[in-house]
Amino acid sequence: MTATLQSIYEAVRAEVVGREREITAILAAISAGRDLLLEGPPGIGKSTILRAITRHYGIPLVLVEGNADLTPAKLIGYHNPAQVVRHGYRPEDFVPGPLPDAMQRGGFLYIEEFNRVPEDTLNALLTAMAEREITIPRVGTLRALPTFRIVAAMNPFDNVGTARISISIYDRLCRLAMGYQSEEEEREIVARRTGSPSRLLIERAVSITRATRNHPEARLGASVRGAIDLVLVAHRLAEIRGLPGLDSDERTVNAVLLEAAQLALSSKVSLHETTERTPEEVIQEIVAQVAPQAVTGEQTAGQ
Amino acid sequence: MSFDRTAVFRALQSQVVGRRQEAEEIVAALAAGRDVVLEGPPGTSKSTLLRTIAQASGLPFVLVEGNADLTPAKLIGYHNPAQVVRHGYRPEDFVPGPLPDAMQRGGFLYIEEFNRIPEDTLNVLLGPLAERILVVPRVGIVQAADTFRLIAAMNPFDNVGTMRVSRSIGDRLTRLAIGYQSEQEERAIVRRRTGSRNRWLVDAAVALSRATREHPEVRMGASVRGAIDLVLVAERLAPLRGVDLSKPDDAAKDVVLEAALLALSGRIAFAEGAGRTPEGIVRELWENYFYFIPQAARGRQTLDLPSAVALPISQRRRRRRRGPVVMPLQRGGEVPTYPKPGEVIEPPRIYRPNEAALLLTDRAGGPMARRAADILRDHPAARRVLREDGEMDPDELQSLLQEDPQAGISLLGDLWPHAPDEQLREFTRRLALKIVIRLARQSPTPIPGRGQLRSVRYRFNSDDLDLDRTLEEIAGKAYPEYDDFWVRERVRTRRTWVLLLDVSGSMRGAKLMNAALAVASLARSIQDDHFAVVLFWRDAAVLKSATQDEPLPKLLDEILRVRARGLTNLRLGLEVGLRELERTVTREKIGIIFTDGIHNLGADPLPIAAKYPRLHVIGPSPGDARVRVCQELAARGRGRCIFVEEMEDIPAAISYCVSG
Numbered sequence: 001m002t003a004t005l006q007s008i009y010e011a012v013r014a015e016v017v018g019r020e021r022e023i024t025a026i027l028a029a030i031s032a033g034r035d036l037l038l039e040g041p042p043g044i045g046k047s048t049i050l051r052a053i054t055r056h057y058g059i060p061l062v063l064v065e066g067n068a069d070l071t072p073a074k075l076i077g078y079h080n081p082a083q084v085v086r087h088g089y090r091p092e093d094f095v096p097g098p099l100p101d102a103m104q105r106g107g108f109l110y111i112e113e114f115n116r117v118p119e120d121t122l123n124a125l126l127t128a129m130a131e132r133e134i135t136i137p138r139v140g141t142l143r144a145l146p147t148f149r150i151v152a153a154m155n156p157f158d159n160v161g162t163a164r165i166s167i168s169i170y171d172r173l174c175r176l177a178m179g180y181q182s183e184e185e186e187r188e189i190v191a192r193r194t195g196s197p198s199r200l201l202i203e204r205a206v207s208i209t210r211a212t213r214n215h216p217e218a219r220l221g222a223s224v225r226g227a228i229d230l231v232l233v234a235h236r237l238a239e240i241r242g243l244p245g246l247d248s249d250e251r252t253v254n255a256v257l258l259e260a261a262q263l264a265l266s267s268k269v270s271l272h273e274t275t276e277r278t279p280e281e282v283i284q285e286i287v288a289q290v291a292p293q294a295v296t297g298e299q300t301a302g303q
Numbered sequence: 304m305s306f307d308r309t310a311v312f313r314a315l316q317s318q319v320v321g322r323r324q325e326a327e328e329i330v331a332a333l334a335a336g337r338d339v340v341l342e343g344p345p346g347t348s349k350s351t352l353l354r355t356i357a358q359a360s361g362l363p364f365v366l367v368e369g370n371a372d373l374t375p376a377k378l379i380g381y382h383n384p385a386q387v388v389r390h391g392y393r394p395e396d397f398v399p400g401p402l403p404d405a406m407q408r409g410g411f412l413y414i415e416e417f418n419r420i421p422e423d424t425l426n427v428l429l430g431p432l433a434e435r436i437l438v439v440p441r442v443g444i445v446q447a448a449d450t451f452r453l454i455a456a457m458n459p460f461d462n463v464g465t466m467r468v469s470r471s472i473g474d475r476l477t478r479l480a481i482g483y484q485s486e487q488e489e490r491a492i493v494r495r496r497t498g499s500r501n502r503w504l505v506d507a508a509v510a511l512s513r514a515t516r517e518h519p520e521v522r523m524g525a526s527v528r529g530a531i532d533l534v535l536v537a538e539r540l541a542p543l544r545g546v547d548l549s550k551p552d553d554a555a556k557d558v559v560l561e562a563a564l565l566a567l568s569g570r571i572a573f574a575e576g577a578g579r580t581p582e583g584i585v586r587e588l589w590e591n592y593f594y595f596i597p598q599a600a601r602g603r604q605t606l607d608l609p610s611a612v613a614l615p616i617s618q619r620r621r622r623r624r625r626g627p628v629v630m631p632l633q634r635g636g637e638v639p640t641y642p643k644p645g646e647v648i649e650p651p652r653i654y655r656p657n658e659a660a661l662l663l664t665d666r667a668g669g670p671m672a673r674r675a676a677d678i679l680r681d682h683p684a685a686r687r688v689l690r691e692d693g694e695m696d697p698d699e700l701q702s703l704l705q706e707d708p709q710a711g712i713s714l715l716g717d718l719w720p721h722a723p724d725e726q727l728r729e730f731t732r733r734l735a736l737k738i739v740i741r742l743a744r745q746s747p748t749p750i751p752g753r754g755q756l757r758s759v760r761y762r763f764n765s766d767d768l769d770l771d772r773t774l775e776e777i778a779g780k781a782y783p784e785y786d787d788f789w790v791r792e793r794v795r796t797r798r799t800w801v802l803l804l805d806v807s808g809s810m811r812g813a814k815l816m817n818a819a820l821a822v823a824s825l826a827r828s829i830q831d832d833h834f835a836v837v838l839f840w841r842d843a844a845v846l847k848s849a850t851q852d853e854p855l856p857k858l859l860d861e862i863l864r865v866r867a868r869g870l871t872n873l874r875l876g877l878e879v880g881l882r883e884l885e886r887t888v889t890r891e892k893i894g895i896i897f898t899d900g901i902h903n904l905g906a907d908p909l910p911i912a913a914k915y916p917r918l919h920v921i922g923p924s925p926g927d928a929r930v931r932v933c934q935e936l937a938a939r940g941r942g943r944c945i946f947v948e949e950m951e952d953i954p955a956a957i958s959y960c961v962s963g
Binding site: 005006009024025027028029031032033034037039071072073074076078079080081082084085086087088089120123124126127130131134135137138141166167168170171172173174175176177272 | 346580
């Protein structure tokens with residue numbers, strides 16, 4: 001087991017930028033047979049790590065998007081009513097939901113936005129977590145394969161909290177709090193994902209994105225996805241405008257920076273409910289701090 | 304009872320650690336022909352105990368998982384729809400569900416998570432529990448065999464997803480409360496479950512998880528499951544880190560810390576108002592266990608961490624919050640007499656929502672703006688925040704709020720309505736708004752009623768066929784669509800709420816913050832229901848009508864800008880609220896009133912309270928409130944009555960009312 005664990009660790013590390021501590025922690029919990037709760041803002045590589053792990057184990061990753069519409073029936077499955085009228089409730093007419101599906105195929109059930117799932121639905125997971133089996137009315141008892149795990153992810157900012165998810169659920173989970181990557185790592189991720197040759201643009205994009213997270217009026221800033229979008233949009237903008245030399249010329253970078261930042265980030269930044277400013281204004285302020293010429297240049301070009 | 308008790312005790316010995324006394328009690332109750340419910344916190348081997356007893360007894364064993372999805376039909380059984388289509392309802396086509404199955408075969412019906420089952424489903428059990436019979440429509444009477452028993456396990460009422468089991472069910476059960484095992488027993492459990500031979504690791508894991516339960520800032524700590532996870536994770540983590548776990552050196556202890564963070568940090572539920580991270584607490588407990596005095600043992604990693612050992616005693620021993628209080632009903636005697644309310648001479652004015660602006664700028668009734676000197680006299684802490692020239696230091700106010708939230712909020716409450724200048728008023732009000740929104744967000748969201756079982760068209764959710772309606776619908780259709788099928792599903796009826804807030808008399812800013820917090824928590828708790836907000840004093844104002852859509856921050860801001868006013872006409876408030884409810888067409892209408900029970904203007908309010916379909920009452924601290932009056936109002940209004948001592952209690956009080 002140790003040998004395989006070590007080799008999976010090496011393989012996953014090769015695919016993911018940074019995150020050494022988190023990968024070992026996740027692997028240790030998973031291989032110890034525990035279910036896991038990952039807590040952190042969106043876009044910090046939670047699903048990337050899980051995808052890499054499940055691929056190397058050769059088991060499926062069953063993804064469930066948590067929202068208020070996720071009822072226990074949607075998680076567990078249902079009988080096809082047309083078949084029921086024809087044959088009665090036959091186990092073979094049962095359409096398994098993601099939970100029995102992951103249990104029977106021995107995969108990870110990955111539930112995103114865990115704290116948005118109604119409590120009633122979460123409670124359907126209790127026995128699956130503790131006893132590794134579930135009893136479905138009119139179907140019977142299903143046992144999980146040994147590789148079945150539940151991995152939940154949630155964003156602590158919506159953490160309406162500790163109070164919303166019952167202690168019975170928490171008592172069956174290990175928890176790992178994850179933060180944003182370092183600036184270095186985020187640059188590396190953006191470079192990998194965009195293939196952009198412009199170091200300057202990437203640097204600016206990452207600093208602007210990171211600044212949205214510390215802005216006093218932002219409840220939740222943009223993830224590294226914001227920086228990726230920013231770089232991609234900036235390249236296309238420069239191309240359409242016929243501006244050459246994005247990879248080396250600071251003036252070109254500044255010419256498209258503000259526009260690209262507002263396009264890429266304004267939807268990803270959520271401001272406090274009490275603020276009166278628009279996301280665009282906040283982003284403009286941040287861009288002005290990172291690259292003052294980008295904002296003044298934009299204004300003179302517009303006039 | 305004819306089960307093999309020696310076999311049961313033998314099995315218990317080999318599969319359950321300790322719990323001998325509890326096991327004997329359970330077996331005694333079962334042998335006496337009683338049904339048993341086991342109540343205890345998560346991870347106290349309730350399930351292991353009951354599963355072992357049931358399986359070793361040699362009797363049939365039927366398992367049911369309790370959750371909100373369990374309908375009466377799933378417990379009782381159903382007619383095979385295919386056969387009904389062919390032959391009509393024949394008793395022989397009935398497929399018994401777990402309940403009649405266990406009854407007929409004389410076995411155990413084992414229900415887990417008993418108090419997560421909706422009440423209408425639980426009521427199915429009334430007959431089988433008391434009379435040992437179950438009446439199934441179109442089938443007849445199912446008689447229980449002698450050995451049929453219900454055994455159930457549940458967690459204590461914890462506000463999320465559990466409900467109080469009704470009296471009529473509780474009355475028919477014997478209940479055994481079980482707590483955590485001893486440290487010795489927990490170690491044995493961990494060794495058994497993990498197979499670990501590593502004594503110091505197991506001891507540390509058990510000690511750490513037990514310590515989370517006793518930490519003063521923790522409302523509920525980790526069960527023995529936490530210790531099991533800690534050991535398992537540590538043993539996987541060590542080889543990845545290249546650490547040898549066989550002896551407790553510093554590297555091994557670091558691995559234990561990391562495993563403890565993974566295994567325990569999620570299992571800590573905070574007492575309200577504790578400003579710590581779960582990581583901080585786990586780290587603190589780890590330091591206490593392994594190093595006792597952190598700084599002396601190791602400088603590098605621990606110096607910058609806030610540790611309980613380093614804090615003064617007063618800050619360490621945070622008193623456990625007890626939350627809102629339900630007072631025992633004070634029966635007997637007259638409603639206490641207080642000065643006869645004055646008569647209304649001038650007809651009261653009732654402000655409509657579009658007149659809100661008038662209400663906010665109309666300062667005739669409000670007290671004069673207070674001078675900075677008065678504020679300084681009333682609040683010792685104000686000296687820190689207000690400078691000589693009346694200017695305020697926002698950073699100081701923030702840090703005061705961090706250190707002593709009570710003093711901070713009370714000062715803040717006094718600052719903004721009476722602040723010497725406009726700018727300060729504006730700033731403090733915005734800060735108050737932020738605090739209100741944050742507190743409301745931390746509040747637990749209750750289940751807004753699970754709704755009634757109703758027949759609806761199939762929508763890929765419930766598969767509980769309503770056979771009668773489906774047959775009607777598909778009769779003669781060669782190719783029925785999904786839409787033609789009818790299923791039984793829980794449908795929540797919409798409700799309308801009115802929140803009545805007393806803004807009279809000596810209402811200060813802090814009380815307006817309470818009012819705003821009440822509105823914010825109600826808005827959060829009731830999801831898509833409508834709600835109206837009514838303020839009352841000598842006059843009354845409808846700040847928001849039930850059908851009006853208004854952004855919550857704007858509404859809260861309006862409440863905070865209201866000026867406090869003179870006498871209290873409780874009856875007027877109740878009348879205006881009732882009228883707001885009457886304007887809506889929803890079937891269920893509920894009022895919640897915030898009052899200290901004082902009524903000093905106008906006629907007797909009690910008859911109006913009785914006209915509410917339901918009226919809940921939230922009073923201030925039971926010490927100085929007219930407890931009796933509040934309770935009487937709630938009794939007339941068929942509602943609940945609860946008292947809040949501190950601001951943080953308000954969301955819980957609201958959710959208590961909403962769930963009742």
